[in-house]
Amino acid sequence: MELNNSKPKRITWWQKNQVKISPWIFLAPGLIFFSIYVIAPIFVSIGISFYQWDGLSPSTYVGLQNYIELLDDEYFYISLWNNVKWLIFFMLAVPIGLGLAIFLNQIVFGIRLIKSLFFFPFVISQVVIGLIFTWFYQPNYGVIAPFLDLIGLEGFSILANEDTATYGIIFAGLYPQIAYCLILYLTGLNNINPEQIEAGRMDGAKGFHLFWNIVLPQLRHATFLAIVVTVIGALRSFDMVAIMTQGGPYGYSNVLAYYMFEQALSEYGYRMGYGSAIATVLFTIMMFYILFFIYRMYRNEREDNN
Amino acid sequence: MFPTPIHQRPIINQYIYKIFLPISLIIWLIPIFGILMTSIRGLGDITAGNMWGTPSEFLLFSNLHDVFTNTPMIKYTLNSFKVTIPTMLGAVALSCMTGFALANYKFRTNLIIFFIFIAGNFVPFQILMIPVRDLTFKIGLYNTITGLVLFHVAFQTGFCTLFMRNFIKALPQELIEAARMDGASEFRIFWKIILPLTRPAIAALCVLIFTFIWNDYFWATVLIQGDHAMPITAGLKSLNGQWITAYHLLSTGSIVAAIPPVIMFFLMQKHFIAGLTLGATKG
Numbered sequence: 001m002e003l004n005n006s007k008p009k010r011i012t013w014w015q016k017n018q019v020k021i022s023p024w025i026f027l028a029p030g031l032i033f034f035s036i037y038v039i040a041p042i043f044v045s046i047g048i049s050f051y052q053w054d055g056l057s058p059s060t061y062v063g064l065q066n067y068i069e070l071l072d073d074e075y076f077y078i079s080l081w082n083n084v085k086w087l088i089f090f091m092l093a094v095p096i097g098l099g100l101a102i103f104l105n106q107i108v109f110g111i112r113l114i115k116s117l118f119f120f121p122f123v124i125s126q127v128v129i130g131l132i133f134t135w136f137y138q139p140n141y142g143v144i145a146p147f148l149d150l151i152g153l154e155g156f157s158i159l160a161n162e163d164t165a166t167y168g169i170i171f172a173g174l175y176p177q178i179a180y181c182l183i184l185y186l187t188g189l190n191n192i193n194p195e196q197i198e199a200g201r202m203d204g205a206k207g208f209h210l211f212w213n214i215v216l217p218q219l220r221h222a223t224f225l226a227i228v229v230t231v232i233g234a235l236r237s238f239d240m241v242a243i244m245t246q247g248g249p250y251g252y253s254n255v256l257a258y259y260m261f262e263q264a265l266s267e268y269g270y271r272m273g274y275g276s277a278i279a280t281v282l283f284t285i286m287m288f289y290i291l292f293f294i295y296r297m298y299r300n301e302r303e304d305n306n
Numbered sequence: 307m308f309p310t311p312i313h314q315r316p317i318i319n320q321y322i323y324k325i326f327l328p329i330s331l332i333i334w335l336i337p338i339f340g341i342l343m344t345s346i347r348g349l350g351d352i353t354a355g356n357m358w359g360t361p362s363e364f365l366l367f368s369n370l371h372d373v374f375t376n377t378p379m380i381k382y383t384l385n386s387f388k389v390t391i392p393t394m395l396g397a398v399a400l401s402c403m404t405g406f407a408l409a410n411y412k413f414r415t416n417l418i419i420f421f422i423f424i425a426g427n428f429v430p431f432q433i434l435m436i437p438v439r440d441l442t443f444k445i446g447l448y449n450t451i452t453g454l455v456l457f458h459v460a461f462q463t464g465f466c467t468l469f470m471r472n473f474i475k476a477l478p479q480e481l482i483e484a485a486r487m488d489g490a491s492e493f494r495i496f497w498k499i500i501l502p503l504t505r506p507a508i509a510a511l512c513v514l515i516f517t518f519i520w521n522d523y524f525w526a527t528v529l530i531q532g533d534h535a536m537p538i539t540a541g542l543k544s545l546n547g548q549w550i551t552a553y554h555l556l557s558t559g560s561i562v563a564a565i566p567p568v569i570m571f572f573l574m575q576k577h578f579i580a581g582l583t584l585g586a587t588k589g
Contacts, residue, residue, distance in 0.1 A: 019411065022492035026407035030400035030463045031419065037460030038426040041437035048436060055436075106312045108324065114331055116575060121338070123571040123578075125521035127539040128560040131546060132337050135553055143340060143357055175337065180582070187583045189308060197308050215308045225583065232428055239523045243543060260432040265439075265528065272436050279432040290428045294421050301417065 042283065049276035059273070066277035075251045076278065079259040082166050083235060083285075086255060089170045090177060090234040094226045097181025098219075102211075104182070105189045115186065122179035130243030133172035134159065159245050162252035169253055173240050177233055181226045188222030189215075224296070231289050235282065256282040344557035345369055352553050369558040378533045379562060382541030386566075388451050389458065389526075389537050390519045396459035397466050398511050402504060404463065405470025406496050410482060420471060427464030431524050434461075439528055454529045454537075458519055466511050469581065473507040474500060510581035513574040517567040538563045 053059035247254035264275025447453030
């Protein structure tokens, strides 16, 4: 009897445990890959930030030395402050995107094509956008040169001036970002419950009142996504800075992302430890937003399950 | 519908709207018109400062010829495809599996793993830069397309998992339960039931990953150094250094770099938008 039972028993074990084991088989390739290339490097980087290392010769443990140096580094503060400017002014993409979405949410001849043409700066590489705007800003033969002449700023170079360079880059960065927010809001407007709008209109709600009390709350999801991607975009700003000014003049348009790269990997030297310390600061700032995002997803999950 | 449909408004408003719509579009597209027009011009116009007037010569083809023969532009474009397409396939394949696992099975660490994928996806690149560059060195793939692809696949798996998991979770659970009752194995359920249903999600991810990777500049500069493996974004940047004021060539090169994702976008617009809004679209 025992011999007879052994074969079907093995099958039942797999059948019984299939549902328990399968998820791990499906997860394994992706999770291992992601851990090696994304999760582990975060901790390695934080570790490196306590060392002095040029990337080749043996590293020396220096404790908090890199962070103490950061506190005295004028260029670190300039970059950090520029990141704050990015965060504030990049946010303009959200209301502008919303305004444009309301403007374009109509049914007239050719509107589909017009919407597509409004979207598409978003799919163009930031390298290309950066190059276009750099050329626009050229003091003598750039596109805005005639306008600068008009207001008496002949030969003024936006990107070479320490007070204006960052704003010039942010302005260029807004171009694709507005398109991104526009896409999110047009989708949001499309999914709005028409009955609520009609009910609001019946109650005499009009114009701004209708928008603020009935439309905007329904666009919550779009607004949330727009803010998240804009914050992440502002903190990740690297491409535009690298293309347009390389942090110049004298580091005045630098941001943490580019300053880190400059310290760790450019002609200025290979200061891996110091670079990692800058990256860790940037990561810590970003972590607030990431945790906020995850907290919201977690809340939604719980609501879904109840 | 919000705002009030324009055809319910007074006729005068309708006219104003129809006049303002094309004007706003033209203002919006000024940067694009700028490079399109400049790609037609010759060096004469550029040095004469003729940026917005009628081009004195039509030199688009000669500019294209210049860009393609005097620079490694063809090589750069090919490299971009060699990086983009395998990344797209790899990330989508991995995330179909991870997405399925996280959407369909209840186990204790499910949500934690899901949140790890999401968090990793938002991390600043700089915190990964040094270890990833080091790792790529150590496995002998620095300065190769394979090295760049491996990283991209791993990183994009984060976003793709988020997307796939939510998509699969929204599918009717009865289908899976019924198949399980019939004694179908878990792999059969994945292969025969889930995969065919995720086709729209796969399409959306493919377009998105294509654009993300095609436009990547940071990792191309961190992991690649020579022309032989350099994708078009980094290539354009290095050509920019050589061209300096040859804006007609710069514009032509920019257009070449922009064309593939723009075509992809116009062909697959619905999928693209569904992807960006994390599937929050109807129909």
